[in-house]
Amino acid sequence: MKTSGKPTRERIIDAASKLFYGEGIRAVSVDAVAEKAGLTKRTLYYHFQSKDELIAAYLDGRDQPNLGLFQRWFDEAEGGIDQKIRMIFWQLAKSARHPRWKGCGYLRTAAELATMPGHPAIKTGIAHKKRVEAWLASAFAAEGVRSPELLARQIILLLDGCFAVVLLNRDPSYMETAGEAAATLVKAALA
Amino acid sequence: MKTSGKPTRERIIDAASKLFYGEGIRAVSVDAVAEKAGLTKRTLYYHFQSKDELIAAYLDGRDQPNLGLFQRWFDEAEGGIDQKIRMIFWQLAKSARHPRWKGCGYLRTAAELATMPGHPAIKTGIAHKKRVEAWLASAFAAEGVRSPELLARQIILLLDGCFAVVLLNRDPSYMETAGEAAATLVKAALA
């Protein structure tokens, strides 16, 4: 009962992605994912060895799109590097106002799997954040920032900070505050 | 079989606190909490109407101690206000190096209950963060910072940011980076 042209494995990941992000990893059963994907649980287990493997695949699939979004927001912004960074936070605030927004999938997964630091999904999350950080560092280096790696780490902290804070209090204006803070740090690093 | 002088309700909250913080809310069963508290599940349900109520009580019990810790670290630090703020992050880094450290209980709970923004435990979490923020704002106001509320929000973002980041990557040095960023922001707000 293949309802789309996509390969089954991808359809499973798509279904898992929507459910895991929308409701949380522990809250979603393998049965629910299978049903959403329009196939049997047994078929799901034909493509994935375990739920843990499926969780890792879900996060893996969000790596490139998420980074790409940041890069697009940055590239398309007008003004100096502080303005470009600020724009990322503005766009984030816009996303966070969407009713289906539920924070950062990587951070929420890390919170749910806090007792399993070696879990494949956690490793995927660490790798993703490292990629974002490395991209920021290279952008700062291109602008002649004195310690681009340090500044990139600081921006990552504000980025993940606003994800965490807004997930709790549901007030996306904190993202704009984070953007101000980020711009301040960028300017301080340039001075 | 009362093993300590503490009232039963408190013993339940203590047990819940250890388990919920250590393993996560969804991962811990009511049976497990009852066993840890040394009493029957039936007795637990005599004191709490539901697991949700117990979760809220757990977070409620951490509010004052957590804030108190921050205040002590701040008060006992030497130097200007930027140094005092930095000290909070240094102390946080020290805690994060403890093997039982598992991030911020409020943020992890918010992540686990992302689909229930009105949950009593979430409300407790929001109130806690607001208290910390208000305390920071009053400390900044006393130092003549121009917009103490804004700076307090920025520091909160770095605080929760390093909780989130370090929960994921288990590298407490990010807390020291956050402390540097915080000190930079404080100095910028004083200039």
Add this chain to the structure above:
DNA sequence: CGAAGTATACTGACTAGTGAGTGTAATTGG
């Protein structure tokens, strides 16, 4: 050609266990 074999994709029914929360009768201790 055509029969046998094989790889891939898929399925419904099932196991064995866990979850929150309840009902109830009996017990303890101030």
Add this chain to the structure above:
DNA sequence: CCAATTACACTCACTAGTCAGTATACTTCG
């Protein structure tokens, strides 16, 4: 007496993962 507590059986829903098998298409070889 009364509030707190226990023992424990029980409901009902859910959960990760498995068993044994089917359908289809492609290959192999006599």
